[in-house]
Amino acid sequence: xxxxxxxxxxxxxxFLAIAxxxxxxxxxxxxxxxxxxxxxxxPGLASARELGLPAFAIPSAGRKRADHDAEMLARLHQHKVxxxxxxxxxxxxxxxxxxxxxxxxxxxxxxxxxxxxxxxAQRQALEYGAKVSGCTVHFVDxxxxxxxxxxxxxxxVKEDDTVETLSARILEHEHVAYSxxxxxxxxxxxxxxxRRYVHRDAARPSRATAR
Numbered sequence: 001x002x003x004x005x006x007x008x009x010x011x012x013x014x015f016l017a018i019a020x021x022x023x024x025x026x027x028x029x030x031x032x033x034x035x036x037x038x039x040x041x042x043p044g045l046a047s048a049r050e051l052g053l054p055a056f057a058i059p060s061a062g063r064k065r066a067d068h069d070a071e072m073l074a075r076l077h078q079h080k081v082x083x084x085x086x087x088x089x090x091x092x093x094x095x096x097x098x099x100x101x102x103x104x105x106x107x108x109x110x111x112x113x114x115x116x117x118x119x120x121a122q123r124q125a126l127e128y129g130a131k132v133s134g135c136t137v138h139f140v141d142x143x144x145x146x147x148x149x150x151x152x153x154x155x156x157v158k159e160d161d162t163v164e165t166l167s168a169r170i171l172e173h174e175h176v177a178y179s180x181x182x183x184x185x186x187x188x189x190x191x192x193x194x195r196r197y198v199h200r201d202a203a204r205p206s207r208a209t210a211r
Contacts (some may be wrong), residue, residue, distance in 0.1 A: 012044025020047035
């Protein structure tokens with residue numbers, strides 16, 4: 001059973017979707033060990049406590065990034081976390097944090113990376129005139145919205161879309177994609193080839209190819 005650490009800064013809708021998938025046994029082999037937030041009054045913390053999960057605020061305001069991340073890491077290690085899920089965690093983590101959990105930190109971003117990284121991805125897509133957008137679940141590395149892609153889901157951009165309507169449709173796909181990506185990682189049935197996440201079956205040559 002892998003122990004998940006959830007990091008959030010707001011309401012944590014993706015966290016709640018993961019918790020629901022675990023509760024309804026759609027996501028097997030995982031349990032949420034702890035929920036952490038850098039915002040003291042983040043609604044996601046209250047939701048976690050209502051679910052009976054350990055939930056702690058470690059405020060980041062006015063603190064050096066390295067000091068804050070060290071305290072976050074200490075709490076994650078205290079709860080013996082195996083995988084970390086960033087669920088609306090609005091803070092860039094330090095290289096030291098990434099090195100402590102190599103290819104064990106997941107994030108979800110509301111665009112088809114590498115298109116439209118950073119903030120306001122939905123607005124970026126609309127202003128660029130993109131016809132298709134979506135969401136990406138990826139491993140976190142030392143650059144923003146850059147790590148190896150695990151899974152993507154596409155969403156059509158409609159002619160009358162606003163930032164709000166496009167964001168809402170992408171969010172529906174995020175709630176499904178995160179748990180699907182987690183299941184892939186939890187299975188262990190993958191390898192990394194360069195920047196590519198590859199399922200082990202796809203990586204094996206077929207008999208016809210091997211001849």
